[in-house]
Amino acid sequence: xxxxxxxxxxxxxxxxxxxxxxxxxxxxxxxxxxxxxxxxxxxxxxxxxxxxxxxxxxxxxxxxxxxxxxxxxxxxxxxxxxxxxxxxxxxxxxxxxxxxxxxxxxxxxxxxxxxxxxxxxxxxxxxxxxxxxxxxxxxxxxxxxxxxxxxxxxxxxxxxxxxxxxxxxxxxxxxxxxxxxxxxxxxxxxxxxxxxxxxxxxxxxxxxxxxxxxxxxxxxxxxxxxxxxxxxxxxxxxxxxxxxxxxxxx
Amino acid sequence: xxxxxxxxxxxxxxxxxxxxxxxxxxxxxxxxxxxxxxxxxxxxxxxxxxxxxxxxxxxxxxxxxxxxxxxxxxxxxxxxxxxxxxxxxxxxxxxxxxxxxxxxxxxxxxxxxxxxxxxxxxxxxxxxxxxxxxxxxxxxxxxxxxxxxxxxxxxxxxxxxxxxxxxxxxxxxxxxxxxxxxxxxxxxxxxxxxxxxxxxxxxxxxxxxxxxxxxxxxxxxxxxxxxxxxxxxxxxxxxxxxxxxxxxxxxxxxxxxxxxxxxxxxxxxxxxxxxxxxxxxxxxxxxxxxxxxxxxxxxxxxxxxxxxxxxxxxxxxxxxxxxxxxxxxxxxxxxxxxxxxxxxxxxxxxxxxxxxxxxxxxxxxxxxxxxxxxxxxxxxxxxxxxxxxxxxxxxxxxxxxxxxxxxxxxxxxxxxxxxxxxxxxxxxxxxxxxxxxxxxxxxxxxxxxxxxxxxxxxxxxxxxxxxxxxxxxxxxxxxxxxxxxxxxxxxxxxxxxxxxxxxxxxxxxxxxxxxxxxxxxxxxxxxxxxxxxxxxxxxxxxxxxxxxxxxxxxxxxxxxxxxxxxxxxxxxxxxxxxxxxxxxxxxxxxxxxxxxxxxxxxxxxxxxxxxxxxxxxxxxxxxxxxxxxxxxxxxxxxxxxxxxxxxxxxxxxxxxxxxxxxxxxxxxxxx
Numbered sequence: 001x002x003x004x005x006x007x008x009x010x011x012x013x014x015x016x017x018x019x020x021x022x023x024x025x026x027x028x029x030x031x032x033x034x035x036x037x038x039x040x041x042x043x044x045x046x047x048x049x050x051x052x053x054x055x056x057x058x059x060x061x062x063x064x065x066x067x068x069x070x071x072x073x074x075x076x077x078x079x080x081x082x083x084x085x086x087x088x089x090x091x092x093x094x095x096x097x098x099x100x101x102x103x104x105x106x107x108x109x110x111x112x113x114x115x116x117x118x119x120x121x122x123x124x125x126x127x128x129x130x131x132x133x134x135x136x137x138x139x140x141x142x143x144x145x146x147x148x149x150x151x152x153x154x155x156x157x158x159x160x161x162x163x164x165x166x167x168x169x170x171x172x173x174x175x176x177x178x179x180x181x182x183x184x185x186x187x188x189x190x191x192x193x194x195x196x197x198x199x200x201x202x203x204x205x206x207x208x209x210x211x212x213x214x215x216x217x218x219x220x221x222x223x224x225x226x227x228x229x230x231x232x233x234x235x236x237x238x239x240x241x242x243x244x245x246x247x248x249x250x
Numbered sequence: 251x252x253x254x255x256x257x258x259x260x261x262x263x264x265x266x267x268x269x270x271x272x273x274x275x276x277x278x279x280x281x282x283x284x285x286x287x288x289x290x291x292x293x294x295x296x297x298x299x300x301x302x303x304x305x306x307x308x309x310x311x312x313x314x315x316x317x318x319x320x321x322x323x324x325x326x327x328x329x330x331x332x333x334x335x336x337x338x339x340x341x342x343x344x345x346x347x348x349x350x351x352x353x354x355x356x357x358x359x360x361x362x363x364x365x366x367x368x369x370x371x372x373x374x375x376x377x378x379x380x381x382x383x384x385x386x387x388x389x390x391x392x393x394x395x396x397x398x399x400x401x402x403x404x405x406x407x408x409x410x411x412x413x414x415x416x417x418x419x420x421x422x423x424x425x426x427x428x429x430x431x432x433x434x435x436x437x438x439x440x441x442x443x444x445x446x447x448x449x450x451x452x453x454x455x456x457x458x459x460x461x462x463x464x465x466x467x468x469x470x471x472x473x474x475x476x477x478x479x480x481x482x483x484x485x486x487x488x489x490x491x492x493x494x495x496x497x498x499x500x501x502x503x504x505x506x507x508x509x510x511x512x513x514x515x516x517x518x519x520x521x522x523x524x525x526x527x528x529x530x531x532x533x534x535x536x537x538x539x540x541x542x543x544x545x546x547x548x549x550x551x552x553x554x555x556x557x558x559x560x561x562x563x564x565x566x567x568x569x570x571x572x573x574x575x576x577x578x579x580x581x582x583x584x585x586x587x588x589x590x591x592x593x594x595x596x597x598x599x600x601x602x603x604x605x606x607x608x609x610x611x612x613x614x615x616x617x618x619x620x621x622x623x624x625x626x627x628x629x630x631x632x633x634x635x636x637x638x639x640x641x642x643x644x645x646x647x648x649x650x651x652x653x654x655x656x657x658x659x660x661x662x663x664x665x666x667x668x669x670x671x672x673x674x675x676x677x678x679x680x681x682x683x684x685x686x687x688x689x690x691x692x693x694x695x696x697x698x699x700x701x702x703x704x705x706x707x708x709x710x711x712x713x714x715x716x717x718x719x720x721x722x723x724x725x726x727x728x729x730x731x732x733x734x735x736x737x738x739x740x741x742x743x744x745x746x747x748x749x750x751x752x753x754x755x756x757x758x759x760x761x762x763x764x765x766x767x768x769x770x771x772x773x774x775x776x777x778x779x780x781x782x783x784x785x786x787x788x789x790x791x792x793x794x795x796x797x798x799x800x801x802x803x804x805x806x807x808x809x810x811x812x813x814x815x816x817x818x819x820x821x822x823x824x825x826x827x828x829x830x831x832x833x834x835x836x837x838x839x840x841x842x843x844x845x846x847x848x849x850x851x852x853x854x855x856x857x858x859x860x861x862x863x864x865x866x867x868x869x870x871x872x873x874x875x876x877x878x879x880x881x882x883x884x885x886x887x888x889x890x891x892x893x894x895x896x897x898x899x900x901x902x903x904x905x906x907x908x909x910x911x912x913x914x915x916x917x918x919x920x921x
Contacts, residue, residue, distance in 0.1 A: 011828075012828065012829070027527075028524075028525055028527050030524045030525055030527075031525070031527040031528075032529070034529065035527045035528065035529050038527075038529055038779070039527065041832075042777055042779060044823075045777045045821060045823055045832070046777070048823075049823070050823050050824055051823060051831070051832060053829055053830075053831055055317070056491055057316060057321055057323070057490040057491055057492050058321075058323060058325065058326050058490040058491075059490070059491055059529065059530045059532075060326055060488075060530075060532045060533075060659065061659065062325050062326050062412070062415055063316070063320075063321040063322075063323070063325050063326065063490060064318075064320070064321060065316060065317065065321050078662075080658065080662075081662055085659070085662050085663070087662065087663070087665070089665065110461055110829060111828070111829040114829065116317070117317055117318070118317075118438070120318070121318055121426075121429075121436075121438070124422075124423070124426045125426045125427075125429050125430040126430065128423055128426055129381075129423035129424060129426050129427040130380070130381055130382045130423070131427060132377075132380045132381055132424075133302075133305045134298070134301065134302040134305055134377060134424070134728045134729075134732065135377070136370070136373045136729060137373075138373075138376045138377055138379075138380040139376065139380070140376060141335070141375045141376045141378075141379040141385075141393055142335075142337060142392050142393055144379075145387075145390065145391025145392055146387055146391050147387075147391050148387045148388065148389050148391065151384055151385070151386070151387040151391075152384075152387075154382075154384040155384040155386075155409060155410060155416075158384050158409075158416060158419065159410075159412060159415070161415075162318065162320055185382065185384065186382050189382050189384070191379070191380060191381070191382045192382055
């Protein structure tokens with residue numbers, strides 16, 4: 001298929017940036033979206049132009065490195081996938097495709113389609129852990145049974161890949177789904193109980209500091225999340241936050 | 251006399267590690283904070299090491315080329331992690347895990363290291379559960395296990411099909427806690443460009459800030475290389491696009507020996523390639539072989555009919571199918587180790603029985619499992635005389651619970667529903683057992699430079715068993731390195747901070763800058779990918795699943811030629827002082843072009859078949875094992891550790907003889 005691409009180009013963080021138009025021919029419908037961009041870059045290099053910078057790594061939908069806002073949707077028109085799993089069979093010959101970086105104040109553009117998601121890192125550093133040191137003598141893994149439904153819930157929350165699609169797609173640029181996933185995972189597990197209150201308070205505080213917006217429950221994040229993280233977790237985090245705030249002694 | 255001292259402790263194998271821990275030096279807690287350790291790579295080995303070392307009090311600097319430690323490619327491991335917990339009461343033990351791993355590795359690993367790995371495997375599970383890793387559980391609340399290829403017990407712990415992700419997120423959370431405390435300084439989007447050696451010791455690295463292009467000097471008292479494997483030398487592999495051998499190769503060029511580069515794992519259950527545009531291959535967990543049956547049609551006319559679309563695989567009756575693994579290996583069936591399963595698929599496809607247009611695909615069929623699980627579930631639910639439709643519905647649900655994400659992934663890529671029609675699979679490059687040589691303490695031949703995880707060579711021999719990579723990465727990072735590194739650093743408590751103004755740092759930085767300038771200034775006519783693909787084709791055709799002397803000799807020359815062409819004609823757009831993905835690729839491919847030649851040289855010298863390394867010249871000619879790989883213990887029971895001398899083809903081999911006191915060398919039979 002032959003396509004017209006409108007791609008966001010921006011030299012560095014300070015540059016204003018703008019959309020450039022490119023034509024690309026004979027794209028296989030079996031190729032992935034990023035393989036189509038590989039083709040574009042090969043073409044640009046051969047024409048002596050600078051290739052488009054974009055983030056990607058595992059190309060199997062698990063590392064969370066790839067991003068892209070494609071035709072106004074985070075990770076493009078397909079559901080339950082990351083951009084690297086998006087296939088060109090979702091598009092038609094002759095289509096015009098708009099490709100932009102994830103947009104949020106908390107995700108500044110570094111170059112072209114690459115953004116800085118360091119804000120996510122700092123939120124995790126604020127409390128996304130259980131304080132246990134490495135030791136050969138933690139208790140036996142089976143000493144603490146965990147009911148399967150709770151373990152499964154924790155797993156559902158833990159599948160977040162930290163890509164940032166939830167933020168990019170939210171009209172408020174809210175990071176609630178991302179933060180809720182981690183808070184919820186540990187809230188379901190007995191190991192997470194001891195630091196349960198500080199965790200949610202600290203992570204939410206850091207989230208606010210980073211300049212993410214508030215949640216107005218539009219649910220767009222859940223729709224665009226490549227891992228199908230449920231909105232329920234946001235409700236759970238709200239309840240965790242409320243109860244931690246009320247009961248917090250200090 | 252060998253230059254290699256493996257430093258294996260004396261004594262019975264089961265006491266070696268305990269004795270060693272008691273014997274080695276330790277650093278007093280107050281002194282640890284004055285000692286800097288650099289960790290390159292933040293996957294399971296690097297992440298676990300960085301977190302553990304920081305918890306112990308060392309000042310850690312960790313480097314990742316991605317924008318977060320959480321993205322390291324350990325995240326893509328799906329199936330599970332082995333541990334000798336014997337929770338299933340099926341007779342598992344430290345010895346059995348040790349035995350299976352040595353046997354699975356075709357008797358080419360270091361016995362003492364493997365025993366230690368098996369010994370600490372249980373601690374890993376305890377540690378991960380304590381971190382909040384949500385492993386799969388049974389209804390009673392205890393941990394669930396599954397079985398994996400090449401073994402007869404269920405010892406694999408898993409978190410759906412995302413075990414690597416969950417384990418890495420565990421290590422990542424431990425790192426985050428230390429980053430928050432300022433004990434780890436995290437350098438994301440930084441790539442190690444060279445190792446700095448001062449007075450014969452590893453004392454730091456040169457790194458490139460991938461956003462600004464700045465060349466930075468970082469000093470430390472020890473450097474840990476945990477940068478993963480080199481599968482991307484094949485261009486197409488299941489590795490991440492950025493996975494590279496550069497850190498390991500740079501260390502090799504500075505004096506660390508590189509061991510057994512030819513030991514590569516070609517994983518049997520990958521999605522077949524679809525065309526020329528392909529940038530990488532996708533693995534599906536080996537755990538699928540627990541429930542999937544592998545087959546091709548018995549008759550060539552059916553193969554043709556399927557390729558031409560006249561027949562569907564589901565049209566073929568049981569009698570018309572050749573379940574070739576069950577036929578050839580009745581004892582292990584579809585659960586033979588990876589190397590055996592891969593070669594068997596290649597054998598059928600080479601014979602013309604491949605089931606897709608490229609002729610490189612076999613079926614992985616879940617029909618029997620869906621039926622079996624459906625019947626079982628109906629029984630549990632008390633449904634008497636369930637209809638076929640009901641059984642299939644219930645069975646599909648069970649399969650979805652076990653492998654849902656893999657089935658979804660397959661459907662997204664191939665556009666076929668694997669619940670209804672068998673999957674197509676074909677082997678792909680997946681893991682490299684070879685790597686930087688290291689002693690029992692994981693120290694390389696450069697004092698103060700360590701290698702952990704896939705980057706080292708020690709535990710998997712010539713073939714890695716499923717669910718053992720996660721185990722080894724975490725064992726090295728959580729439970730081995732944090733102890734052994736103290737033995738070396740105990741001598742450094744009075745050294746004080748290493749200055750980055752030393753001439754060695756300036757010289758290394760200058761060399762890095764010159765090399766980058768050279769790449770930018772070549773302004774040739776061909777892209778980096780052009781050379782990478784060319785290298786990959788030579789590697790796959792001549793250094794791939796089956797190798798022979800003629801092909802390997804040709805490959806060495808061809809790789810050299812591609813390398814020379816690369817350094818004349820590569821085009822790297824942009825500049826050094828900016829975010830420049832093409833420049834990053836160019837530096838990595840330049841290293842692959844050297845490593846590839848050593849790889850072929852190693853494969854050429856090893857005139858035996860062992861594990862993932864299959865020499866067409868070394869095959870059993872008769873008897874029950876006819877056509878199977880033939881190992882040569884008399885001549886090749888050693889580790890080939892290569893010393894760099896300025897040109898990969900001139901590398902000098904040092905042998906570490908492998909002695910097996912606690913295990914009998916046997917032909918690996920899975921029949």
